[in-house]
Amino acid sequence: MQKESSVKIRPECLKPAIYWEKPTGAEIQEIVRQAGFTGRLAADYLDLADKTGRQIRRWISGETDIPYSAWALLCHAAGHGAIWDINADEMRQHRRALEREERDG
Template sequence: MTEANIRLECLRPAFRWQQPTGEEIREVLRLAGFTGGAAAKALGLGAKGDRTVRRWIGEETMIPYAAWALLCDFAGLGVIWKEV
């Protein structure tokens, strides 16, 4: 895990990416300074988007790569969709 407790496998381009855990999603939200509602708004998830974010954290549903990549960028973890 990185200092922020996010596995490096979760910080890769989509073709090499591994799904983050609920705790990793929670950590990225913390680093970005987002509540679930703020994350939902930043991602354009709509009126019930905060519920979607809670489902990702609770591992009821998988977070889409695009949403994860944007959250990582908001959190200052870089542009993970580009190979360096």
């Protein structure tokens, strides 16, 4: 039986990269747990050069930021689906909105 965690993953961490907010160390640790991985298994899953799990620990400790691509793959393994999925029209609309903000703001 898997232990229930008190760490909730914020919805803004489960969005396509253009809307994404970086997860906290506790959220990274929780996603690794939900995926059923140890640090070493997560490193293997992500095909990191260092298979010891050290990089995973760095992300959890906040020493370094987790890249979106690694986060998205871990979320997928944890059962959160393809958080990266977004259509090209939505990307274009978002880009135009950002350009307007920069121009007007």
